[in-house]
Amino acid sequence: MIEIRFHGRGGQGVVTAAQLLAEAAFFDGYYCQAFPFFGVERRGAPVMAFTRLDKEKILLRSQIYEPDYVVIIDASLLNTVNVLEGLKEDGAVIINTVKSKEELNLDCKNIYCIDATDIALKTLGVPIENTAMVGAFAGATKLVSLESVKKAILHRFPGKLGEKNVKAAELAYKTISGEE
């Protein structure tokens, strides 16, 4: 079973990101589960969401305490939230930042940096980075295919909005994986 924790702020589409990843994984033949941290947070407050993927039916219902991956949509959280809490030793961080991993100096072996804000501004015209981060996750981990990520996005956001978000995910995927 693979467990992923998303960090962001209320209003950034953190829960949607976890759901899109779950749906993409489902298209790739996984069982999946996505859920928010059950809080009373309002817009702007730090929020979390979780995704589980497995080849077998997922039975576990607890929150995620030792994630395999942490996806950080808002780098400003590094100063306020222990985003690495419980991360497995061989786990990885995918973070939206303009900094390099050396500059970030995080206590983690596998770090993937991506300027998802720039991608979002270029593709969507607004700094909403959740779809780009799902694309980045796919590109970094190859756990889910880009095709399935696109399918999940279009399913969630039909029409123009979906197409723009697909572009964001695609660009992030390519940037992080170096694939063309």
Place this chain on the structure above:
Amino acid sequence: MKTIITRGTYAAAEAVRLADVDVVAAYPITPQTECVEKIAEFIANGELNAEYIKAESEHSAISAIIGSSATGARSFTATSSQGLALMHEILYIASGLRLPIVLVNVNRALSAPINIWCDHQDSISERDTGFIQLYVEDNQEILDTIIQAFKIAEDKDVLLPVMVNLDGFILSHTYEPVVLPDEEDVKEYLGVYEPPHYSLNPDKPVTVGPVGVPKYYMEIRKQLNDAINNSVKIIKKVNKEYKKLFGREYGDGLIECYNLDNADTVLVAMGSVCGTVKHVINNLKKEGKDVGLVKVRCYRPFPKKEIKKALKDAENIAVLDKNVCFGFDMGSLGLDINATIKDKKICNYIVGLGGRDIKIEHIKEIINHVEKSKENTTKWIGLNKY
């Protein structure tokens, strides 16, 4: 048939749409709200042909549903926690009038302190209202159970309201795959709703809800008790038929036995925590240790015979309760298992109150504790120091 990824509240709404309900009445309350929002959306889009009464309270929601059900319409309402508590008085009347209402309760703790997260105190507090009470483990079971609930409620040998309980947030707000049966198949399965003979119809006037004087009251209550007892076989039958048509079953409909062979230690639980328990059982099995689970799906009527049989070889019985019977220092399921099983070690564990997360370690702690325990005790799990 298609699979969608959806949250528990939407799975419930889909079931209501598939059941082609005639009247819905509800009042918003977290974490139930999204269920009736989705139903309102279905009606607004023409995907469900129903009347939606935007009641001004849960008390009025259940009252309106009594009115509509008594008039011969397939009727539905949903609520949580304080909302269910506000309905309390009227729940007895729904069963007393023998109305086949389906009520979804998205389990949430009761105040005070106010808390929107999951436990079972709300529905357990309505244990004796004469409702059939079913508890589900995952989102697929939500959908399947609500469809089954109409079949059970409307059975001429039952004619009782059914409460389907699903865990707030843990299921209601979790996305996971759910297989949606085809509308036509569900339509065929449930059939066109034929209301009971005592429905309000000007062509056959009846008096519904008269004064039950002492000479008659007790017999009427006995008939209600008989009806809920009889529903055991209908719940089993419905579960079997459903499997035949839709390919899914939930134990025998009343309880589900999980890995009981070779297990000296057996946990008894209700709702979504059964998934976490199964997860732990599977991992322990890989390590060569057998632990079992009896999932109580049907809490009322309480399947005494089935539970007795399932636990006959168990040596250590651990009952998990997401509720407390204050002043008895036990949970409600713990009390019931103690009343059902004699001469066995039964420990009761109070878990997950007010959304306290139930972790893998907690389940392991329970297994260790019950195995080491010399006597029947009650223990609160996952408490912080205070």
Place this chain on the structure above:
Amino acid sequence: MKQPKYPREEYFGPGHRGCSGCGAAMVARMVLKVAGKDSIVVTPTGCLEVFSTPYPETAWRVPWIHVAFENAGAVASGIEAAIKALRRKRGMYKDRKINVIVIAGDGGTADIGFQSLSGAMERGHNILYIMYDNEAYMNTGVQRSSSTPLFASATTSPPGKYSKGEDRPKKDMPFIMAAHGIPYVATACISYPTDFMKKVKKALSIEGPKFIHVLQPCTVGWGFPANETIEIGRLAVETGVFPLFEIENGKLKITYKPPKRKPLKEYIKRQKRFRHLTDEDIEILQKYVDERCKMLGLD
């Protein structure tokens, strides 16, 4: 006034357990004479419910339901919604109007059932809600309700050294209902059966929520001989204590103007519930009535 013809059929049958001289039974009988067979009646807890349905007997010859005390508005909402759904989905009641009528006491309406009533009216259900007002909780033994008039004696507002009886004026239900913006509100009194039945008939012809407040003197609670129910009701109207009017789409219209309003004393002196009052007390009440009659344009 020409006496209109009403059907001979009775849908509220004889043999019920109402007190002799009971005005509530007269309300039910008159309403159903007008409403006829195609009606479903909701009655919340109260005298009418109790005396008309001791199982296995019933006085109701139309479908009737009692659920609880405080939810008649909601129950009627559900019935109305069900009729709509059944008509649309199953072809029932095609080309046929089904009257959904609540007949509820003042406690079940103005007090405990108030929220449920307000919800039903606000949502615009096509129902007729009739409040039979006997001005106290008669079923449980004459406790005051918000519909009990000023200075009346009730078991929970007894007169005494420090009390003149009920210390608050009567809650103004018709105007509160009119404030909901419903198409039809009326007051009536069982002593004017033609007027009452005309109003029921009119209400039933209007689509949407309707409310009729009908005064129904209670021989036990008010303290007068059982053969005087009609007379006491007539005095209530003729003294101006209970004016008869309609509020149709927000427009107030007096439907009966007493040729010369009688002094309040004639009404008060006939009832035991007011027997503790002095002439000065009655003077205060008279002023109260005069002001209201002026406000309504009765004088």
